[in-house]
Amino acid sequence: xxxxxxxxxxxxxxxxxxxxxxxxxxxxxxxxxxxxxxxxxxxxxxxxxxxxxxxxxxxxxxxxxxxxxxxxxxxxxxxxxxxxxxxxxxxxxxxxxxxxxxxxxxxxxxxxxxx
Amino acid sequence: xxxxxxxxxxxxxxxxxxxxxxxxxxxxxxxxxxxxxxxxxxxxxxxxxxxxxxxxxxxxxxxxxxxxxxxxxxxxxxxxxxxxxxxxxxxxxxxxxxxxxxxxxxx
Numbered sequence: 315x316x317x318x319x320x321x322x323x324x325x326x327x328x329x330x331x332x333x334x335x336x337x338x339x340x341x342x343x344x345x346x347x348x349x350x351x352x353x354x355x356x357x358x359x360x361x362x363x364x365x366x367x368x369x370x371x372x373x374x375x376x377x378x379x380x381x382x383x384x385x386x387x388x389x390x391x392x393x394x395x396x397x398x399x400x401x402x403x404x405x406x407x408x409x410x411x412x413x414x415x416x417x418x419x420x421x422x423x424x425x426x427x428x429x
Numbered sequence: 430x431x432x433x434x435x436x437x438x439x440x441x442x443x444x445x446x447x448x449x450x451x452x453x454x455x456x457x458x459x460x461x462x463x464x465x466x467x468x469x470x471x472x473x474x475x476x477x478x479x480x481x482x483x484x485x486x487x488x489x490x491x492x493x494x495x496x497x498x499x500x501x502x503x504x505x506x507x508x509x510x511x512x513x514x515x516x517x518x519x520x521x522x523x524x525x526x527x528x529x530x531x532x533x534x535x536x
Contacts, residue, residue: 347524357473357526370524405472417463420472
């Protein structure tokens with residue numbers, strides 16, 4: 315069964331540094347998403363992406379964050395000037411028709427630790 | 430966006446059937462109901478999706494009454510490995526997860 319893959323599985327960075335989290339969505343999917351989950355808390359929506367542009371973003375997704383689909387297979391989340399509170403699991407997801415009638419397929423996440 | 434309400438936690442024993450109900454009073458006509466399962470340190474995993482009446486797959490059943498203001502995820506004969514958080518999502522474009530229901534299956 316096709317999978318969403320994320321790399322790295324664990325990233326440690328110092329406060330103030332930039333990180334790029336990478337995702338390879340399922341190949342025929344058209345919608346892409348980033349979520350984060352702080353330890354012990356719920357899964358929080360960050361951003362959705364379709365047709366090479368952001369379709370929706372949450373209040374969490376401020377100027378510190380950006381997303382990009384640099385080629386036909388990768389989908390990245392960049393976090394600039396990381397803060398301690400950015401420490402979380404970051405999950406990428408994809409779907410082939412949007413959430414309405416197509417479930418999200420999640421990767422296993424990148425654990426980001428900001429020290 | 431339809432807001433959902435689920436119990437925060439549930440306990441069960443191996444071999445029992447577990448029913449988790451989700452309330453979604455302001456569900457819209459075009460909204461589907463989707464359930465996900467999440468194990469610790471893993472991404473949520475799609476379990477089942479439905480629009481009305483009953484849907485069944487190899488993992489679970491989903492019961493939706495005629496008014497569609499609630500839905501019930503049914504897990505038959507749970508095992509220890511079914512211990513997880515279960516999320517109910519409703520609606521078109523509803524990409525936001527609630528707190529979910531933490532199911533603990535005991536031996």
